[in-house]
Amino acid sequence: MIIRRFQKKDLPELVSMNREAYGFTKSEPIEEIFEEVRWWGDESLFQWYFDQLNKSGGDILIAESEGRIIGQLDFVTEEDTTYVIWLLVRVQYRGGGVAKSLLEHLIKTVDSQRILTEAEDEVTEHIYGKLAKNTRILQNWWLDLNFIASIKESETLIFPEGEPKIIQRTPREYQIKLGTFDQLESDILDVMRTGERIIGEYGLQIYDLNQLIGSIDTIAQPYIWGETTPFEILAINVSETQIVAIVTQYSRIYVSKTPSEELLKEFVSILVDLLYRRGFESVDLQVIKSNLTDTVLNQLGFTLIEEDPQYDLRS
DSSP states (O other), X not given: OEEEEOOGGGHHHHHHHHHHHXXXXXSSOXXXXXXXHGGXXXXXXXXXXXXXXXXXXXXXXXXXXXXXXXXXXXXXXXXXXXXXXEEEEOGGGTTSSHHHHHHHHHHHHXXXXXXEEOOSSHHHHHHHHHHXXXXXXXXXXXXXGGGGGGSOGXXXXXXXXXXXXXXXXXXXXXXXXXXXXXXXXXXXXXXXXXXXXXXXXXXXXXXXXXXXXXXXXXXXHHHHHTTOXXXXXXXXXXXXXXXXXXXXXXXXXXXXXXXXXXXXXXXXHHHHHHHHHTTOSEEEEEEEOOHHHHHHHHXXXXXXXXXXXXXXXXX
C-alpha cells in the first residue's frame, strides 16, 4: 500500500468508491445522494468542493494498493490547526489498518499543534477514540421560532422593518448594519476572517467562510445555503466590541473580542428576531461547549439536542 496526494485523474474513482460505500448507484437523485455522501457522491460537486479545499490550503491523501484507490483522507490546515474533514476506506479493505495508516501519515507530515476531527460513524469513532490525545465537546442547540408569535412585542428585541439603523435599548445604543457580502465594509469581513467564531463550529473558520462565499451562484449554492436568500450579514458595534453574524438557520457568529454574557444574549436575541421575520421556522446552532454559550442559549430558550466529542489527535 502506498499513500500519496490526490490527482485530478482520481476524481471518478473516488466518487465511485464513496457511492459504493453508502450503497448508491448512478441512478438516484443527487439530492438524495448528498444527504448521505455529500460532496463525494457527485463528480461536479466533488470538483467544486476540491477547488474550495485546495484554495483554503487543504488536500486529500490517497491510499492505493495495486493501482486501486482503497481509502482517502481529506484535510485542511489553518495556522496551527489541521482539521480532518473526511475519512473513508473501501468496504472490502476495512479492518486492515488503512484508516490508521492514513491518519498516522497525516500526523507525521503536518506541523500543526492540533489535529481536530469528529466521528462520522461508529467505525471512525473507535479509530479516533484510540488515537486522540484530547477531546472537547461539540454541542448542537435548537430553537423553535414559532413560539415568537405568542410573545408580546414589548418583551422582545424587535428588529426594525426596512433598512436598520439604530436600536435604542437602555443603557446601550447599537449601531446595526445589515447587508450582503458585497455591500458591507471590509472591517466587517475582517472580523469574520480574523476574529473569534463563537457560534457555528462547522470545520475550520476560513475554510467554512470560503465555502459560504464561494458557493454563491454556483452548483453548490443550494447545498450550502439551502433556501436562504438573500445571503445576509448582520453586524453590531457596541462598547468597542464588533459582533457579526451570517443570517441563516445554521448561523455563524464572529466577535472582535469575547463579549459579556449580557451583550451576547442581546445580539443573539436580535438575530433570532430577524430570522423569525425572514420566515425561518427554527434556528440550529453548533458550538464548542463553554460556560458563556451554555448560559446564553439556555436563557434564550434553546434546547440542547446532542453532544459529541471533537477529537484532537495531537495535543
